[in-house]
Amino acid sequence: MDDLEKLGLEVSKETREDFVNFKVEPLAVVYPKNEDDVIKIVNYARLKGIPIVPWGAGTSLTGAVACQGCILIDMKYMSNIIEINDVDWYVRVQPGVNLEYLNKKLMERNFFLPPDPASFFLCSVGGAVSNSSGGMRGVRYGTFRDWVLALRVVLPTGEAVRIGEPFRKNRAGYDLVHLFTGSEGTLGIITEIWLRITPLPKENLTAIIAFVPDLKSTAGIIQDMRRGGVLPEISEYIDNEVVKALNSALDARLKESEGGLLLLRLQSEDAEAMKEILKKWGADFTVLSREEWERMYSLRAQSALALKAISKEMYVEDIVVPVSKLAEAIERINELEAKYKVKMPVIAHIGDGNLHPNILVRDKEVADVIFEEVGKIAIELGGSVSGEHGIGVQKAGLMGEQLKLHNGLKVLEIMRDIKRLIDPNGIMNPGKYVELAYERARASNP
Amino acid sequence: MDDLEKLGLEVSKETREDFVNFKVEPLAVVYPKNEDDVIKIVNYARLKGIPIVPWGAGTSLTGAVACQGCILIDMKYMSNIIEINDVDWYVRVQPGVNLEYLNKKLMERNFFLPPDPASFFLCSVGGAVSNSSGGMRGVRYGTFRDWVLALRVVLPTGEAVRIGEPFRKNRAGYDLVHLFTGSEGTLGIITEIWLRITPLPKENLTAIIAFVPDLKSTAGIIQDMRRGGVLPEISEYIDNEVVKALNSALDARLKESEGGLLLLRLQSEDAEAMKEILKKWGADFTVLSREEWERMYSLRAQSALALKAISKEMYVEDIVVPVSKLAEAIERINELEAKYKVKMPVIAHIGDGNLHPNILVRDKEVADVIFEEVGKIAIELGGSVSGEHGIGVQKAGLMGEQLKLHNGLKVLEIMRDIKRLIDPNGIMNPGKYVELAYERARASNP
Missing domain, CATH: 3.30.465.10 (Uridine Diphospho-n-acetylenolpyruvylglucosamine Reductase; domain 3)
Structure with missing residues (x-):
């Protein structure tokens, strides 16, 4: 720490947590003001062999910024x-x-x-x-x-x-x-x-809210939408448990339906075709005004917070399945709920097969087991263990499994080798992501 | 060759040329029927240390498939x-x-x-x-x-x-x-x-043809279009020399204008704004019917062929400049024309700054000099030496210059090292592209 201050850098000593409570316990936090400061820090860390981890706003959900004994580089002054x-x-x-x-x-x-x-x-x-x-x-x-x-x-x-x-x-x-x-x-x-x-788009967009009678219909609607060549701007899904959470935590007064709720915004040219699909699957739908759309978009954005408000512990999953496998994916998540007697309300960017089952369970060990099982559903259905949250430390094992099965261990090895090539001293956020995934995959059977 | 036939592969002995006459003189041409055949060929080449080059349809414009003494892998049977x-x-x-x-x-x-x-x-x-x-x-x-x-x-x-x-x-x-x-x-x-x-898009599109009074206006129109937030589906440009070539070679009967011709297709929401911009710059424009659009799209697609029909030798350049630098780029191409007393009609995907000056000169050595100079214009204006044709052997030197100046030699070194990492025996289309660019850049001053 003294060394870093002697280099003219602002330094503090503190611990932090990311968004899902992974621990960040650095030797020192450094606050560069420009690129030269960053170079100083990297060169210092390189010569001393100390890991460095960059920190933006700490909203990681996977332990990607977790560290013990690293130099944490907080970018807050470089924000122009x-x-x-x-x-x-x-x-x-x-x-x-x-x-x-x-x-x-x-x-x-x-x-x-x-x-x-x-x-x-x-x-x-x-x-x-x-x-x-x-x-x-x-x-x-x-x-x-x-x-x-x-x-x-x-x-x-x-x-x-x-x-x-x-x-x-x-x-x-x-x-x-x-x-x-x-x-x-x-x-x-x-x-x-x-x-x-x-x-900013100038086209006419039509926003629709649809209450779906059952889970099978939810998948059917999205599959028909894609088969019909409708490319929406937004196609979001929350299941009925999430609807209940929004009603209870935010007084949203949304109608409940077994199949949950779809929020769609699409080019007006596609609206009639979409309505036909919704009718076919027995969904009860309404076209939304601009104001109603804004309210629903905001409620959708707050869905995870609403779930968190009604449950003490929540583990957010982030899997992708091919859209053609949506029905099987939802069914298998339901089976896991029954098997572990746990609720897993689903929030989804459903139009591209990206599902966030939220595991509501207090016991961390049970949560970890379910977390892995959900990941395995994605792998088995030909999907991915992450669509947008990333890997960090949390999903390295699952990523290793996915790549070994879908791509070949050699692909993971190439990723690990590229990491070594660019970071020959192993100081940049080491021991996570591709390195950890490769290690886990190599050690596992078959 | 006998060895390859013994592996059960179809083999021939022949020479070829790519689209711009780079020589392809392989030891043998092999025609795999499936992935297993490809693996056999790669393993054979690896053990013998013979370079291998894949061949699709030979339409490369940069010598990317040029070779002497390689095994050429013709993929024609793998076309399902x-x-x-x-x-x-x-x-x-x-x-x-x-x-x-x-x-x-x-x-x-x-x-x-x-x-x-x-x-x-x-x-x-x-x-x-x-x-x-x-x-x-x-x-x-x-x-x-x-x-x-x-x-x-x-x-x-x-x-x-x-x-x-x-x-x-x-x-x-x-x-x-x-x-x-x-x-x-x-x-x-x-x-x-x-x-x-x-x-396939269902939106309403408006197609416009515009005859532009001078070169400055051409750049001005495209810059105003971007500044005005108009994202076209297509925005193409051919200069007046190309218009003349189309009139002469294909009897296109297009109007001539000093600034050349713009072909635009955009969302109908944007049509009025676009027309105002065209008026401001004094362009003479017409909205095209579906049939007229198809004719112009086809004429645009044949522009390079029309140029080739009126000139014996033609070297197609492919540079990108930031759209904000379009006027300077066209001006500097004109200066080169004057300096070398050579015509360089410009065909351009102008909406994204991608210019194809066509160097019409018989003397290969002079052409090479001009080719390099056009590339340097792109580099100096903060652009790229290739937008879509690639590097091959033809542009490796220019690519080396660009990366050294814009990115740092280290970036080229990383590319070269990734090549070595994935191809440790140096058999995959070796000695071109990033390898050659790195070699050239390292050898050059400063």
């Missing part, structure tokens, strides 16, 4: 919007900028950055890029990895470089931008980000 | 559409399938794969993925890298693996899909591809 370029369609920011604030500034200029993770009002853009976060608009606009153009990065070897170019069409060299996006702080410290921006 | 999945929104294909044929099959189901390289009627999908090709719809829909979900690949070490998952939202591990897409056959042999598909 450097440039909004409305001709080249990018925004250039420092990693510590708040996502909601950034989008507010963009919207003043009639542009926006579509990905809207539930933590948008809290999270840093650097964290969202490191995690390649998603959100409700993902079905139409993709996740953060679809919006990063270029990054400035201080590599674990101390060099500051730029990855990519600040425009979309670039074929000069291997695509490292996507490699660094979603690398969870294991490949370097991001010091600047160029993100693609796009005009 | 394995599955069109209209619920999970992917198509699964073998690499040899023709792109136009694939899109015809998709359109029968009301879906499509948007990227439309000019060679779409000739090229193989495997080639387009290896090259991360672009096209006219790029400004709205991106290039091939935005549409690849997953790949099966035979690695240079002989293992067959899958990279990625056949759905969009997946956070399990580093993003290697984008690393392999656009890797120009240097990291492995693609044996299967899952591509994202999307419904």
